[in-house]
Each structure stands twice: as C-alpha cells, then as structure tokens.
Amino acid sequence: MSLDIELTDVHLRYGSTEALAGLSLRLEADTICGLLGRNGSGKTSLMSLLASLRRPDAGTVRIGGRDPFEDAELMSRVALIGEGGSDPTDNVADVLRSAALLRPSWDAGYAARLLDRFEVPRRKAIASLSRGKRAALGVTCGLAARAEITMFDETHLGMDAPSRYAFYDELLADYLEHPRTVILSTHHVEEVASLFAQVVIIDRGRLLVHDDTDEVRARGTQVTGPADAVDRFTAGVTVLGRRDLGRTRAAALYGTLTPERRRQAREAGLDIGPMPLQDLFVHLTADTEKEQS
Numbered sequence: 001m002s003l004d005i006e007l008t009d010v011h012l013r014y015g016s017t018e019a020l021a022g023l024s025l026r027l028e029a030d031t032i033c034g035l036l037g038r039n040g041s042g043k044t045s046l047m048s049l050l051a052s053l054r055r056p057d058a059g060t061v062r063i064g065g066r067d068p069f070e071d072a073e074l075m076s077r078v079a080l081i082g083e084g085g086s087d088p089t090d091n092v093a094d095v096l097r098s099a100a101l102l103r104p105s106w107d108a109g110y111a112a113r114l115l116d117r118f119e120v121p122r123r124k125a126i127a128s129l130s131r132g133k134r135a136a137l138g139v140t141c142g143l144a145a146r147a148e149i150t151m152f153d154e155t156h157l158g159m160d161a162p163s164r165y166a167f168y169d170e171l172l173a174d175y176l177e178h179p180r181t182v183i184l185s186t187h188h189v190e191e192v193a194s195l196f197a198q199v200v201i202i203d204r205g206r207l208l209v210h211d212d213t214d215e216v217r218a219r220g221t222q223v224t225g226p227a228d229a230v231d232r233f234t235a236g237v238t239v240l241g242r243r244d245l246g247r248t249r250a251a252a253l254y255g256t257l258t259p260e261r262r263r264q265a266r267e268a269g270l271d272i273g274p275m276p277l278q279d280l281f282v283h284l285t286a287d288t289e290k291e292q293s
C-alpha cells in the first residue's frame with residue numbers, strides 16, 4: 001500500500017502559540033520534497049505529527065489513509081531524523097543496533113558504508129562526537145532505515161560542505177534504487193534544490209506553496225549578462241536578488257517576462273532562466289510578513 005500523506009485543516013498549539021494554523025497538504029508517495037519555511041514557521045511541528053510524536057488539536061493527519069497516532073506498524077515505516085535524539089552515553093554501534101531492531105527495512109551493509117564515507121568513529125560515545133559527526137550518524141540512520149517515509153529535519157545542518165554534498169549524493173543515488181517519500185527541511189535551500197521534485201513552503205503555520213520545483217522556480221525569472229546591460233534591462237522593476245561574478249550580473253525578478261520583454265533581453269545579449277529557489281523563497285515569505293504587519 002502506498003503511503004500517501006494527507007493533512008486536512010490541521011491545528012497544533014503549544015500553550016498560546018499556534019504552530020500550525022489550519023494547514024492542509026496532500027503529498028503523493030515516493031517523491032523527494034523540500035520543506036521550506038522561515039524559523040518558527042511550523043516545519044518541525046508538521047513532521048512531528050507525521051512521525052506521530054504529537055496529535056493535532058484539530059484536523060486530521062492520514063498516512064496511507066490511516067491515522068498514524070499510536071499505530072506501531074505504520075510508525076515502523078516512518079522515520080524522522082532530527083538533530084540529536086540518541087542517548088548520549090550510547091556509542092555509535094548501539095545506535096545502529098537499536099535502529100536495526102526498529103526498522104524492518106534496515107540495511108546494515110549500507111549503514112556501514114555510510115559510516116565509512118562520513119568517517120564516523122564507531123566506538124565513540126555519542127556525547128563525544130563532534131556536531132558534524134553526530135549529524136552524519138543521523139543521516140546514516142535515516143538513509144539506511146529505508147523507511148517508506150523518511151524525514152530529515154535539518155539533520156545535516158552541522159555537517160561541513162563536503163559532507164553535506166556527500167549526503168545529497170547518497171540520498172539521490174539511494175532514492176533512485178529504492179524510491180520512497182523523502183521530506184527534507186533545510187535552510188540551505190539553493191545547494192539542495194536540485195534534489196527536490198516538489199517544494200512545500202509553510203509560513204506561520206499555513207501552507208503557502210506546494211508545487212513541482214520547476215513550476216515554483218518558473219514563478220520568477222533570472223536575467224544574466226553584462227552588469228550594465230542587466231541594470232538597463234531591470235531599471236524600474238523590482239529586483240529580488242543580484243549576484244555578481246566578475247562583470248557578469250544575475251538579477252532575479254518575480255514573474256514571467258512577456259514575449260516582447262524576452263525579445264528585448266535577447267537583443268541586449270542577456271540570458272533568461274528560472275529564478276533561484278532561495279530568492280523566490282525569501283520573496284514569498286517576506287511578502288506574507290508585509291501583508292500581515
């Protein structure tokens with residue numbers, strides 16, 4: 001049975017804080033989905049509902065049509081990997097042993113290969129691992145679990161750039177061999193955006209965007225070329241982001257260009273492409289802040 005995810009009008013409160021405020025979302029199984037949102041927007045809260053760590057105050061959560069809360073069989077097929085979580089006095093081997101018991105689809109050989117790749121020492125207590133190695137252990141547990149729904153909640157935050165890229169590499173390669181639903185929350189939007197088939201953006205506990213990544217990126221336009229030509233072309237329009245590389249400038253604009261503007265851009269020697277997801281994300285979440293203030 002495929003584990004589609006469906007949340008309907010979900011509310012979740014912590015005291016007076018409404019972390020999720022009527023969130024509805026439907027995710028089909030077996031895609032890699034980026035979960036984006038500013039700090040405190042409700043990403044962890046959403047994933048904790050899917051992992052059955054909490055129950056919504058109102059609304060429904062369904063995974064494969066079932067309420068996940070206290071459904072042990074279903075939960076063995078759902079993994080949430082956050083920062084920390086292990087008993088700090090355990091060593092790496094203990095953590096792997098527990099994961100193997102918990103996860104019916106655990107691949108011990110793959111876990112061992114990942115530990116080698118991330119150079120995680122096996123005999124050390126969790127408390128004595130560096131933050132980056134702890135994160136690599138979390139990533140290892142998440143990948144080797146091969147859970148049908150695998151959620152990484154900023155798990156890779158403490159990893160250095162080479163390790164993060166190794167993680168993205170492993171995630172994609174293993175996903176292609178063993179398709180499953182992967183939900184990955186991150187603030188490193190651009191470096192991981194190419195992995196996302198879909199993007200979910202939540203803002204203040206509500207769904208702001210859910211679409212294919214290409215569709216989301218197509219909501220904006222990036223114009224690239226010689227700096228002075230880009231400036232002339234973008235004079236009088238709102239530029240959401242600029243990047244310079246030598247004399248080449250890339251400017252991100254919200255919206256698509258009319259055929260006439262495209263022709264002008266070509267004549268000015270400018271390239272046109274989709275907008276970086278990061279710029280679009282900043283723009284979309286900043287807009288709602290303005291509207292609400």
Ligand SMILES: Nc1ncnc2c1ncn2[C@@H]1O[C@H](COP(=O)(O)OP(=O)(O)OP(=O)(O)O)[C@@H](O)[C@H]1O
Nearest residue numbers: 014017018019037038039040041042043044045046
């Ligand atoms: N245990 C808790 N007790 C009280 N408030 C909480 C608790 N957990 C989360 N919150 C609040 O709920 C809201 C949503 O938090 P959540 O952790 O889900 O956001 P997030 O998008 O994951 O944030 P970040 O990107 O900073 O990790 C925030 O206002 C947060 O302060």
